Amino acid sequence: MNALKRCLLAFVLAAVAVPALAQTKDAKLILTVTDQTAGVLPGATVTVTGLEDATKGPAPIVTRTADRGVVTVENLAAGKYSVRIDMDGFDSTLMPDLKIAKGDNKRTIVMALKSMSESVTVQRDRQEVGADRGSVTFGSALTREQIEQLPDDPVELEKALREMAGGDAVIKVDSFEGGRLPDKSQIKAIHISRDQFAAENHFAGGISIDIVTAAGSGPFRMNASYNFADSALSQP
Numbered sequence: 001m002n003a004l005k006r007c008l009l010a011f012v013l014a015a016v017a018v019p020a021l022a023q024t025k026d027a028k029l030i031l032t033v034t035d036q037t038a039g040v041l042p043g044a045t046v047t048v049t050g051l052e053d054a055t056k057g058p059a060p061i062v063t064r065t066a067d068r069g070v071v072t073v074e075n076l077a078a079g080k081y082s083v084r085i086d087m088d089g090f091d092s093t094l095m096p097d098l099k100i101a102k103g104d105n106k107r108t109i110v111m112a113l114k115s116m117s118e119s120v121t122v123q124r125d126r127q128e129v130g131a132d133r134g135s136v137t138f139g140s141a142l143t144r145e146q147i148e149q150l151p152d153d154p155v156e157l158e159k160a161l162r163e164m165a166g167g168d169a170v171i172k173v174d175s176f177e178g179g180r181l182p183d184k185s186q187i188k189a190i191h192i193s194r195d196q197f198a199a200e201n202h203f204a205g206g207i208s209i210d211i212v213t214a215a216g217s218g219p220f221r222m223n224a225s226y227n228f229a230d231s232a233l234s235q236p
Contacts, residue, residue, distance in 0.1 A: 027076040027100045032108045033069045033085055040069025041111060044087040048073055051097070055079035078102050085109055140164075142190040154181040161209050165192045169207040181211065188214045
């Protein structure tokens with residue numbers, strides 16, 4: 001009877017010892033993290049999570065790569081793991097089903113830069129544009145807000161524009177001189193040109209106020225000129 005008990009006890013101890021041996025933590029993960037140019041990435045966060053009963057721990061293992069971009073995780077049980085690498089400026093990299101065997105397991109992870117979208121608006125300096133004789137905005141172009149603040153009455157509007165331009169400014173509506181100014185609601189743009197040496201100015205100091213109306217608004221305008229000549233002035 002005592003011999004039977006000893007046999008049963010030995011069998012139970014052997015059964016317990018087999019799983020214990022199977023869960024021996026003699027595996028090591030040596031991970032090198034680089035960028036796409038093969039440059040090492042120190043300071044990357046590495047999270048190792050067991051996926052099986054034999055590899056699961058109370059919590060995931062979280063560590064960081066050292067100066068050479070290498071991290072070593074020791075005392076792992078052989079089996080399957082999930083390994084995630086995170087670093088600022090790079091897309092997170094995940095190895096969802098990494099099989100680790102006994103001994104050293106060396107892996108290299110190449111991280112990709114985060115995709116970046118940047119919009120760059122290139123424009124000339126406003127003072128440079130204002131000094132460019134080839135620019136249609138040479139002088140002062142009134143903003144929509146400034147136009148809205150002008151008087152509604154055409155007579156008062158003309159007075160205000162002349163005060164803004166200074167001097168004996170020539171007012172043109174859709175490139176035509178003379179005539180009554182349009183209602184403010186019909187005005188699309190106002191440009192005050194102070195180019196004293198422009199070809200259209202016949203004397204230094206010429207200032208013009210160009211008013212552009214919206215298409216299809218206001219009366220039809222045109223300019224005409226004529227000359228009379230006496231035949232007595234004709235040479236024989």
